[in-house]
Amino acid sequence: MLSKRQKEILKLIVISYIKLAHPVPSSLICDKLKCSSATIRNEMMTLEELGYLEKTHTSSGRVPSEMGYRYYVDNLMELKELNGEDVFKLQTIFDNQQLELSDVITKSLQIVADITSYTSVILDEKSHDNKLKEISVVPISNTEVVVLVVTDKGFVEHKDLRLTDVSLDDIKNTVKLINDLIVGTPIDEINSKLEFEIKPIIGKYVKQHEMLYNAFYDVFQDMSTRNINVVGKNNIFKHKEFNEIGKVQDIFEKLDDEKTMLSINENNDQNNQSDISVYIGKENNLDDDVTVIKTNYKTDKDNGTIAIIGPKRMEYSRVVNLLDYIKKQIER
Amino acid sequence: MLSKRQKEILKLIVISYIKLAHPVPSSLICDKLKCSSATIRNEMMTLEELGYLEKTHTSSGRVPSEMGYRYYVDNLMELKELNGEDVFKLQTIFDNQQLELSDVITKSLQIVADITSYTSVILDEKSHDNKLKEISVVPISNTEVVVLVVTDKGFVEHKDLRLTDVSLDDIKNTVKLINDLIVGTPIDEINSKLEFEIKPIIGKYVKQHEMLYNAFYDVFQDMSTRNINVVGKNNIFKHKEFNEIGKVQDIFEKLDDEKTMLSINENNDQNNQSDISVYIGKENNLDDDVTVIKTNYKTDKDNGTIAIIGPKRMEYSRVVNLLDYIKKQIER
DNA sequence: GATTAGCAATCAAAAAAGAAGAGTGCTATT
């Protein structure tokens, strides 16, 4: 258990380090607390022994350890009101009634990336909980047809079919079959229905049924994959912890890697009242030198995760506030 | 006018420098030509005076100048057969009949980026020469409607409309109007027709006509913008000319900048038989340290530009060959 | 007259050495 003064010192060190990006010397703390640097040094020593602080070399100031950041986030961080300017910039997005939900999310996280210099991530299940509403067929020439798939929440996907392989009638019949039999089915269950209910029937009377089946399979498959959107990647360059070319490359490659990015959504810890999770350094699967702050959102149309990635030396409270604000706004 | 031997030496220096990424010493050349290093040094001196070569410092080997690269590309480069392995990898894409054209282009340029370690760019006019084929309306709930716009070449765009603002009938009538009056119009001319032929009519009887007009305007606007697709950005990290963090950042920012990327398509020089253009260093608008090699393609569906971006020390002949091959394949 | 051998001169890059400064840990004192 840390003493009150120890907490105070830890907090000041974390805050100073976030601001200055430089190991914090005892002198800097003793200015703010009314005691001498020697006293602070003693406390810093014990905080280091306890694992909350680290040194970069024997005679350097102190830097928060991951455990130190964790303690700060869990116990010391104050969530003040969101900065007025930040709110103002975001509000222009939320007030714009013209925008579709997905645009609102992207644009607001673009703004967060811009104002914080961190990197935003949006993971959404394009068609979570969407059900097939209607498939329509639009012939566009003698040799080509466009098939349009619409869900009950307004999500649309399309696919071109060439008539060299299948006849227009076969397509129309197949689509009618799908419309009759599996409209209303959730998107992620459609492909099994397609296989067991549609395929056997079209198999009988459609010549190139294999090809037709594959085309629809692809469309539905595509609809049920997750969307990954990373905004403000170039902000990575702005932080001094990533001033080494190999480091930046590493992170860029991870930001481009689907598996890694989808893993942001995985370890959902429930024990968090505000529903915003912070993963510091080794706690995330991305990179030991970054922190990921994320939250999930649910709307009647969509379901997804938004996250901010930055150096461990991140403005934790500001980012938590921003995410919280955005989450609430998009859930309205 | 360069002597035969001077050409030989320039060519060898360019090739060696491309391979070794290190100023080329006279000794390296005299191994290949049968004469002494002193002779080569003399020739190198005159080539430098003429502007084809440069030194990094007084006693360094020689590096091709931009003029040297230019001379190499215009006069010395041999376009041998495309490497069998390269062809093989690409062929798997072109042989796949299932893929849509845009996927074929993206995937083949993805492969080029992978095998060369350069960066690929695809600029396409989504709906170049596309004409409006049909607009259809799919109601998806009591409060929401999806409007689908399809062109004669199978390009699809959609837009969600909320019924809080406009009635379903108003939408249907407007769509009928558009279908009756401006189907067949090229996409990039539609918005002026929309303004002068549709807006006045709906203005009379639709309450929220402004909002409805804007919605359609947005869709068509969106359809007539150009698509920019950059593949293999992270390959930038792999070249030693970009081993400085500021340099990489610069290039990344340019690769993300629409204006800069669209400018790749601008200066079209016709005097090039093979239709493949090479812009070395200052010749391009991107960055003095890169070369851009590009070509335009035309198909019945689409019209666009593909380009490869790499260091000036680029495998010119290989890239030209690859682009030429891809261009021919997609134009089939 | 072109080519070559030989050699001093040049400069980058790497390694070593030195100087300055920031900040600590420890000890003795308040």
Add this chain to the structure above:
DNA sequence: AATAGCACTCTTCTTTTTTGATTGCTAATC
């Protein structure tokens, strides 16, 4: 328990030295 004082450590910056690659020039050779 808190503090003043000071030697010690280690980084960073600057300077010097060393090494090695490669050139340009001169004089000899083909």
